[in-house]
Amino acid sequence: xxxxxxxxxxxxxxxxxxxxxxxxxxxxxxxxxxxxxxxxxxxxxxxxxxxxxxxxxxxxxxxxxxxxxxxxxxxxxxxxxxxxxxxxxxxxxxxxxxxxxxxxxxxxxxxxxxxxxxxxxxxxxxxxxxxxxxxxxxxxxxxxxxxxxxxxxxxxxxxxxxxxxxxxxxxxxxxxxxxxxxxxxxxxxxxxxxxxxxxxxxxxxxxxxxxxxxxxxxxxxxxxxxxxxxxxxxxxxxxxxxxxxxxxxxxxxxxxxxxxxxxxxxxxxxxxxxxxxxxxxxxxxxxxxxxxxxxxxxxxxxxxxxxxxxxxxxxxxxxxxxxxxxxxxxxxxxxxxxxxxxxxxxxxxxxxxxxxxxxxxxxxxxxxxxxxxxxxxxxxxxxxxxxxxxxxxxxxxxxxxxxxxxxxxxxxxxxxxxxxxxxxxxxxxxxxxxxxxxxxxxxxxxxxxxxx
Numbered sequence: 001x002x003x004x005x006x007x008x009x010x011x012x013x014x015x016x017x018x019x020x021x022x023x024x025x026x027x028x029x030x031x032x033x034x035x036x037x038x039x040x041x042x043x044x045x046x047x048x049x050x051x052x053x054x055x056x057x058x059x060x061x062x063x064x065x066x067x068x069x070x071x072x073x074x075x076x077x078x079x080x081x082x083x084x085x086x087x088x089x090x091x092x093x094x095x096x097x098x099x100x101x102x103x104x105x106x107x108x109x110x111x112x113x114x115x116x117x118x119x120x121x122x123x124x125x126x127x128x129x130x131x132x133x134x135x136x137x138x139x140x141x142x143x144x145x146x147x148x149x150x151x152x153x154x155x156x157x158x159x160x161x162x163x164x165x166x167x168x169x170x171x172x173x174x175x176x177x178x179x180x181x182x183x184x185x186x187x188x189x190x191x192x193x194x195x196x197x198x199x200x201x202x203x204x205x206x207x208x209x210x211x212x213x214x215x216x217x218x219x220x221x222x223x224x225x226x227x228x229x230x231x232x233x234x235x236x237x238x239x240x241x242x243x244x245x246x247x248x249x250x251x252x253x254x255x256x257x258x259x260x261x262x263x264x265x266x267x268x269x270x271x272x273x274x275x276x277x278x279x280x281x282x283x284x285x286x287x288x289x290x291x292x293x294x295x296x297x298x299x300x301x302x303x304x305x306x307x308x309x310x311x312x313x314x315x316x317x318x319x320x321x322x323x324x325x326x327x328x329x330x331x332x333x334x335x336x337x338x339x340x341x342x343x344x345x346x347x348x349x350x351x352x353x354x355x356x357x358x359x360x361x362x363x364x365x366x367x368x369x370x371x372x373x374x375x376x377x378x379x380x381x382x383x384x385x386x387x388x389x390x391x392x393x394x395x396x397x398x399x400x401x402x403x404x405x406x407x408x409x410x411x412x413x414x415x416x417x418x419x420x421x422x423x424x425x426x427x428x429x430x431x432x433x434x435x436x437x438x439x440x441x442x443x444x445x446x447x448x449x450x451x452x
């Protein structure tokens with residue numbers, strides 16, 4: 001392993017701040033212990049960047065033990081323009097820059113934590129992703145991957161995306177992975193295109209209207225893709241069932257989702273129910289089918305509002321059968337106690353881009369490493385951080401920075417069946433690359449089943 005450069009040595013202790021902070025996502029530690037750990041860890045103050053290096057001979061992978069394009073088929077005669085990528089040049093070492101919202105400057109001020117027993121909610125996702133990243137780095141180092149991974153806290157002073165670009169902090173990167181919001185996407189996507197390196201948008205489903213950018217990769221499928229997957233599932237399932245679309249057009253995002261769904265000609269005879277205000281039970285009784293299953297599509301992202309609708313259906317029509325299809329934003333709602341206690345007449349299906357089977361030996365191994373290193377339980381974001389960094393590092397080391405035509409190699413995508421496809425409009429104009437694969441999560445009688 002290469003010796004640590006002197007300007008990075010002072011950061012090594014600060015990495016512990018993040019590790020200690022992450023422990024409190026899952027367990028409570030006495031405040032005096034917390035103060036002691038943070039004071040010992042901080043030393044020279046919080047940093048916006050952490051790093052890890054790997055080296056040596058690579059071991060075999062087996063050693064690891066741990067919204068804007070129409071959905072109709074393209075009929076335009078315009079020929080698809082092939083995406084031309086430059087030759088990818090192999091390097092001795094590669095660099096990945098990971099951009100996360102960690103809020104370290106807020107978590108610790110003057111060597112003292114600003115929270116008690118629990119890390120603020122806004123910082124939890126970034127820290128969970130970092131935990132998964134850290135476990136992945138340990139495994140990749142053991143396997144001999146020659147990669148430097150830098151983590152930037154986007155909430156730190158002087159570390160906004162604009163400032164990182166102005167200071168050339170990303171100038172020598174081979175890959176950018178960003179846990180960023182929609183307004184932050186264009187800057188990174190444009191920079192990646194100018195450098196001919198990939199920007200992986202890890203979580204936001206927004207494409208930020210990016211067009212003609214072969215170096216922008218959207219890992220979280222767009223709202224349109226989620227709506228298409230729901231419609232396809234309903235069309236396959238439909239027999240004697242009555243199909244309804246519960247629409248709310250008072251909010252632009254719900255209106256957009258609704259229009260994505262009704263673009264499919266298979267739903268042209270679906271019965272529409274106005275949900276701009278809570279639907280009336282008497283009016284619903286005139287529409288719903290008491291003899292057959294009612295297939296309900298709800299392109300409404302507000303999970304709390306949809307929970308009220310579903311609870312009302314359950315109370316008002318206890319003998320009716322409902323198969324309800326909703327949005328990815330419903331995941332927390334589907335798991336809460338009130339929803340798991342719904343009767344057998346109500347089932348809910350949503351779409352999600354991942355499925356981490358916790359009972360698998362690999363998942364259990366990662367969970368155990370997480371428990372030892374950070375304490376508590378690994379969550380979905382931890383697993384997503386692990387898998388994405390692990391897979392991208394493998395592609396980078398095998399094929400170089402321009403690995404775009406090699407993403408069918410998913411040997412190191414250890415959980416998720418990614419399906420990276422070019423996103424095009426009706427005229428076959430290329431926009432960007434999107435992960436199109438979605439899982440169907442079905443909740444019924446307090447149990448979850450997942451289909452691909």
